[in-house]
Amino acid sequence: MIVAYTAADVRTAEEPLLAAGVPLMDRAAFALAGVVVRELRARRGRVAGSRVVVLAGAGNNGGDALHAGALLARRGVAVLAVATAERLHETGLAALRSAGCSVVSVADGGPGARVWPGDAIAEAFTADVVLDGVLGIGARAGHSAVRGPGAEVLALLGELVADERAGGRGDGPCVVAVDVPSGVGVDDGDVPRPGGSNGSGSAPAGEPGAVLAADVTVTFGAPKPALLVPPACASAGRVEAVDLGLDLSGARPAVARLEPRDAAALWPVPPRAAHKYTRGVVGVVAGTPAYPGAAVLTVSAAVHAGVGMVRYLGSPGVTAAVVSHRPEVVAGDGRVQAWVLGPGVDPTDSAQAERVHGALAGVLAQELPAVVDAGALTLLPERLAPWVVLTPHAGELATLLSARGEDVDRAQVEAEPLRWARRARELTRATVLLKGATTLVVGPDDAVYAQADAPAWLATAGAGDVLAGLLGALLAGRAQDLAGEPSLVAALAACASLVHGRAAHVANPGGPVAALAVAEALPRTVAQLLAS
Ligand SMILES: NC(=O)C1=CN([C@@H]2O[C@H](COP(=O)(O)OP(=O)(O)OC[C@H]3O[C@@H](n4cnc5c(N)ncnc54)[C@H](OP(=O)(O)O)[C@@H]3O)[C@@H](O)[C@H]2O)[C@@H](O)CC1
Ligand SMILES: Nc1ncnc2c1ncn2[C@@H]1O[C@H](COP(=O)(O)OP(=O)(O)O)[C@@H](O)[C@H]1O
Numbered sequence: 001m002i003v004a005y006t007a008a009d010v011r012t013a014e015e016p017l018l019a020a021g022v023p024l025m026d027r028a029a030f031a032l033a034g035v036v037v038r039e040l041r042a043r044r045g046r047v048a049g050s051r052v053v054v055l056a057g058a059g060n061n062g063g064d065a066l067h068a069g070a071l072l073a074r075r076g077v078a079v080l081a082v083a084t085a086e087r088l089h090e091t092g093l094a095a096l097r098s099a100g101c102s103v104v105s106v107a108d109g110g111p112g113a114r115v116w117p118g119d120a121i122a123e124a125f126t127a128d129v130v131l132d133g134v135l136g137i138g139a140r141a142g143h144s145a146v147r148g149p150g151a152e153v154l155a156l157l158g159e160l161v162a163d164e165r166a167g168g169r170g171d172g173p174c175v176v177a178v179d180v181p182s183g184v185g186v187d188d189g190d191v192p193r194p195g196g197s198n199g200s201g202s203a204p205a206g207e208p209g210a211v212l213a214a215d216v217t218v219t220f221g222a223p224k225p226a227l228l229v230p231p232a233c234a235s236a237g238r239v240e241a242v243d244l245g246l247d248l249s250g251a252r253p254a255v256a257r258l259e260p261r262d263a264a265a266l267w268p269v270p271p272r273a274a275h276k277y278t279r280g281v282v283g284v285v286a287g288t289p290a291y292p293g294a295a296v297l298t299v300s301a302a303v304h305a306g307v308g309m310v311r312y313l314g315s316p317g318v319t320a321a322v323v324s325h326r327p328e329v330v331a332g333d334g335r336v337q338a339w340v341l342g343p344g345v346d347p348t349d350s351a352q353a354e355r356v357h358g359a360l361a362g363v364l365a366q367e368l369p370a371v372v373d374a375g376a377l378t379l380l381p382e383r384l385a386p387w388v389v390l391t392p393h394a395g396e397l398a399t400l401l402s403a404r405g406e407d408v409d410r411a412q413v414e415a416e417p418l419r420w421a422r423r424a425r426e427l428t429r430a431t432v433l434l435k436g437a438t439t440l441v442v443g444p445d446d447a448v449y450a451q452a453d454a455p456a457w458l459a460t461a462g463a464g465d466v467l468a469g470l471l472g473a474l475l476a477g478r479a480q481d482l483a484g485e486p487s488l489v490a491a492l493a494a495c496a497s498l499v500h501g502r503a504a505h506v507a508n509p510g511g512p513v514a515a516l517a518v519a520e521a522l523p524r525t526v527a528q529l530l531a532s
């Protein structure tokens, strides 16, 4: 599991080490320089003779970058530091100068010759590596946007680098972010607008913010939430965490990301003496005559995920389609350990709406775990419970929140997904799984998971139905454990997202996938996870 800690928790953990004179910055800079050396070797085939531009802000983040620059210079790299502030980290600047590097400044009164931002950008864009050490965890929450001349350099260089990457020429610089890409909301993953503020001013997904997107982020002590949470995580590139020996055992992880071995440990493997009822029964209310396919996809996923039994409830016509596709399915009501409610359910279909309401009453009264998706998201009572997992995409979350008095649209949810997923959890008391390229889960006690396991090929109609069926099977399979451990529900939701994403890879590595193929890849995916 990868766990991220807030800036405040990392600072608190640094304090005793700094007080004891542990040279944390030296460790950070040494590791940072090591990553740059590896990137230079891999991308340019050499270290000595390469060019590195260090963008350095006023604080310790700049200090890390300057010390790393000095170490690189001693290995024959031509290093130019560009100061984005009037004053730079003192020992970092001294180390850089004594290693023979040049320093220029885009800030008035800064060290070295004053240069225009355009000149600094030209130097950076033609370098082999750019180190982004403008701002780290010193960014103020809610106001993380870089201020001053550094903002212009980062924004324009960011645009050039993005264009170059999109063109696929491969001759632009490798961008290495120091600790975090400068300017992101460290704890919430926001990306501010160019020249703007955070919050409602955040850049909508897809638009560039004033952040220089990194190829690699070298993060110190522990990953920070922004490296896992969208939209900022899209600017982090590969994340390399450097162990500084911080003791974070007293701190609560702010965000977690399950890895395959975690998912394997969470997966319900039937014991020798299992029978279908001990393995769990999942009830599915999905599909309407207008959307029969959603029912087929949901039950297919549940069957392939390996549940003890699937019971299906729907109109006679849809039931016939379901059973003809999946003869394992049992049609009609009966006892279940978990429910999946809503895929392909048109809320105006009174028969299905009634089944959803009936199931929900049992869910709340008997503490039965449930997945609530798509059409059923508009059929909910005000308050739910943590064992209910809502699985909206951004548009559905905006609708759900708007129905509860929040003034928010899809673009705003995409700009601040963690904030709005948390708000939905607060308002409904349910566990919230917000689907996207990175899927967020916010569970009881505000536990947050961020999973990014899927290829973009998974963004296809019906993929959400597969996730709902898969998660329902998982909840049914672990229903007994859930009763005594409500926080498990969020971990299981994250686990389902991981398995779903990996199944898309397994279904057709490197190419397009159909939703049904993802469901059919589940048995192999789970087997691979359990074997690894
Ligand atoms: N402690 C250690 O030994 C270790 C620390 N580590 C490293 O230190 C980093 C944290 O360093 P930090 O605390 O100095 O904060 P940092 O991110 O450099 O920014 C503060 C400076 O930026 C300025 N500034 C603030 N907001 C701004 C804005 N919006 N736009 C522009 N400027 C802004 C602010 O100026 P002010 O606003 O106060 O005038 C201040 O000068 C951390 O990320 C990690 O890299 C690791 O090496 C481990 C060892
Ligand atoms: N860019 C992307 N990369 C990876 N996965 C994605 C991306 N966009 C969406 N997904 C995933 O694809 C699925 C789409 O689900 P959903 O929007 O509910 O589709 P549908 O309602 O048609 O089934 C979700 O699991 C989501 O996390």
Ligand SMILES: [K+]
Pocket (backbone or CB within 6 Å): 061, 132, 133, 134, 135, 136, 177, 178, 179, 180, 181, 182
């Ligand atoms: K930085």
